[in-house]
Amino acid sequence: MSAHSPAWDPAQYLRHAGHRARPFADLLARVPALPGDRPRIADLGCGPGNVTALLADRWPTAHITGYDNSPAMLDKAVVDHQGPTPGGGRLDFTPADARTWTPGEPYDLIVSNATLQWVSGHPDRFADWVAGLRPGGTFAFQVPGNFSAPSHRLMRELAGSARRRDRLADVLRHEDAVLAPEAYLERLTGLGCAADVWETTYIHLLTGEDPVLDWVKGTGLRPVLTALADDPEAREEFLAEYRAALRVAYPAGPHGTPFPFRRIFAVATKEA
Incomplete structure (x- = not known):
């Protein structure tokens, strides 16, 4: 994450859990067979654990550890998902920061879903993570590739305006x-x-009032909401301007609001 680590809200994040889980399922579909019979798996940036649990569906006997640096997200993950899994494996969750985490034991799979975009210089960590894989193990990740989309561009323009630039x-x-x-x-x-x-590029069909704003409140807008948390008036003013701009950029249709979202995937398998 950046130096301005945002405060996370698991409930807000999970409001679009179905759409957010789809890329993770598509990523896992390309992960090959793992070398261990009882695989050791790390999920970097596990958030509230809802997609980490999908790993136990794919590898029922695995010992899976979800890592995150948000206490709120980890608390939600522990309450909802920690413990033995039906296939004889186990799900655990523990604090860690992807900027500094290094495997302390050999892993069959290290996976990260929509997290590394928050980690400045994350490609420089790849060597340590690949080194921590067993021979034949896999490192797989997915990151948003939509930073030039109106949802992000408009956010940056408002944040960079003369009266907000300093903050x-x-x-x-x-x-x-x-x-x-x-x-x-x-x-x-x-x-x-x-x-x-x-x-x-997924074309999510979102429903409800101002659904794109509701989406980014759970992710990309968190740094702004965190920075303005002590100034409710400035926060509401920003949200009002951003809401109006998003309504123009993402007009509602008869069946909902189409929200194009580009994502980048990578599956890298170490030589056996």
């Missing part, structure tokens, strides 16, 4: 928060992995 100009991420797919491929193959990298 908000440095809290938001820009397009360099993630690499181009080709650059991820180069990094991962350079570490001796067989890499599969691709991108997908």
Whole structure:
């Protein structure tokens, strides 16, 4: 995450849990067989644990640890998901920061879903994580690739306006928060992995009033909401302007509001 670590709200994040889980399922579908009979799996940036639990469906005997640096997210994950799994495995959750976490034991799979965009310089961590894999193990991740989309561009424009610049100009991420797919491929193959990298643009059909605003309140807008938490008037003023701009950028249709969302995927398997 950036130096301005946002405060997270698990309930707000989970309001769009179905849409948010879809890319993780698509990522897991490309993960090959793991080397261990009882795989050891790490989920970096596990959030409230709802998608971490999907790992136990795919690998029922696995010992899975979800790592996150948000106490609120971890508390939710522990209450809802920690413990033995039906297939004889186990789910645990523990504090860790992806900026500094290094595997303390060999892993069959290290996975990260929509987290690394918050970690400045995250490609420089790949070598440590690949080194922590068993031979034949896999490192797989998914990150948003939509930082040039209106949802983010409008947010940055409002935050960078003259009257807000001093307070908000440095809290938001820009397009360099993630690499181009080709650059991820180069990094991962350079570490001796067989890499599969691709991108997908989902067209989520959102319902309800101002659904795009509701979506970003759970993720991309968190740094602004955190920075303005002690100034409710400034917070509501920002939200009013942003809401109006989003209504123009993402007009509601007869069946809901289409919300295009590009994501970048990578599956890198270490030589057996």
